[in-house]
Amino acid sequence: xxxxxxxxxxxxxxxxxxxxxxxxxxxxxxxxxxxxxxxxxxxxxxxxxxxxxxxxxxxxxxxxxxxxxxxxxxxxxxxxxxxxxxxxxxxxxxxxxxxxxxxxxxxxxxxxxxxxxxxxxxxxxxxxxxxxxxxxxxxxxxxxxxxxxxxxxxxxxxxxxxxxxxxxxxxxxxxxxxxxxxxxxxxxxxxxxxxxxxxxxxxxxxxxxxxxxxxxxxxxxxxxxxxxxxxxxxxxxxxxxxxxxxxxxxxxxxx
Numbered sequence: 001x002x003x004x005x006x007x008x009x010x011x012x013x014x015x016x017x018x019x020x021x022x023x024x025x026x027x028x029x030x031x032x033x034x035x036x037x038x039x040x041x042x043x044x045x046x047x048x049x050x051x052x053x054x055x056x057x058x059x060x061x062x063x064x065x066x067x068x069x070x071x072x073x074x075x076x077x078x079x080x081x082x083x084x085x086x087x088x089x090x091x092x093x094x095x096x097x098x099x100x101x102x103x104x105x106x107x108x109x110x111x112x113x114x115x116x117x118x119x120x121x122x123x124x125x126x127x128x129x130x131x132x133x134x135x136x137x138x139x140x141x142x143x144x145x146x147x148x149x150x151x152x153x154x155x156x157x158x159x160x161x162x163x164x165x166x167x168x169x170x171x172x173x174x175x176x177x178x179x180x181x182x183x184x185x186x187x188x189x190x191x192x193x194x195x196x197x198x199x200x201x202x203x204x205x206x207x208x209x210x211x212x213x214x215x216x217x218x219x220x221x222x223x224x225x226x227x228x229x230x231x232x233x234x235x236x237x238x239x240x241x242x243x244x245x246x247x248x249x250x251x252x253x254x255x
Contacts, residue, residue: 011070015049021066022047036061042171053170056122090236093161095150096205096219097212099134108154109134111187122179130185133170133177134162140211141169141176149183150212151239153205157194160185161243184243200242202226202235 011017022029022043033040036058045051063070099108107113114125114132124131134152144150146167152160162180169176198204203225207213215222216232226235 014054014070015047017068017070018043018062018066019047021062021068025066032065035065037173051171053168055170055172058172090149090240091233092147092163093149093151093236093239094215094232095144095148095212096207096215097134097140097150097152098207098209099152099154100209101154107159107191109152109160110191130182130187131165131179132182134164134180135175135177135210136169136212137210138176141178143214144178144212150180153197155192156196156198157191158197158200158243159191159194161239186246189246194246200239202238 022032025032027035029040029043033043036043038058042051046054059070062068101108101113105113109132111125114123114130117123117132118125122131122133144164146164149161149163151158152162160182161184163183165179165181169178171177201222203219203221205219205221207219213219215235216226222235226232230237
């Protein structure tokens with residue numbers, strides 16, 4: 001079973017360790033699940049290895065609760081290598097996704113939001129490198145490939161361009177997450193001052209929340225506007241120019 005912490009390590013006997021720990025614990029399964037804030041169904045999937053990976057923070061909670069003594073040894077994250085390997089390249093930009101702030105949040109995936117999330121998720125936001133788990137509905141969690149870039153929009157504004165880092169999702173709280181690296185954003189700006197997204201995209205956007213849409217294949221308005229004006233490549237160049245007007249791009253390469 002893989003343990004997800006941006007990197008992955010493999011612990012083949014983890015399902016058996018979980019089964020043994022549950023059976024030898026004085027707590028019932030329901031009490032274990034209550035303290036971990038997971039369902040009994042999900043726990044059984046872990047024991048039967050019906051899910052291929054588990055979030056690191058959840059495993060750490062299990063370890064603390066049931067004393068698994070795993071002594072996990074993750075290699076240190078080389079941020080310079082991540083920056084090099086996943087540098088911005090607009091030739092990979094082909095998706096757009098609507099994200100929705102939760103509760104009293106003004107904006108999803110803002111710096112204050114990520115600061116709060118990093119208490120329970122593996123989030124990096126340091127020295128120009130920002131990586132966080134992006135939530136999807138199940139139907140949208142697998143269609144985007146590692147290396148693909150995606151525009152995030154909320155409250156009619158474009159707030160991020162991100163690149164997907166991992167090959168598969170992990171499940172938590174009924175949502176399905178993929179780790180992404182921020183390629184462009186302005187975390188200190190007032191995003192409410194941004195132009196309407198349609199003015200930047202140069203076509204009207206009408207999409208549902210949490211699902212990724214492939215620009216060239218899924219959006220009729222995109223096809224009508226850009227189909228005879230150079231297609232996706234021309235759009236990528238257009239977006240780069242528009243985002244430069246909002247602020248300096250972290251790394252842009254148009255080929």
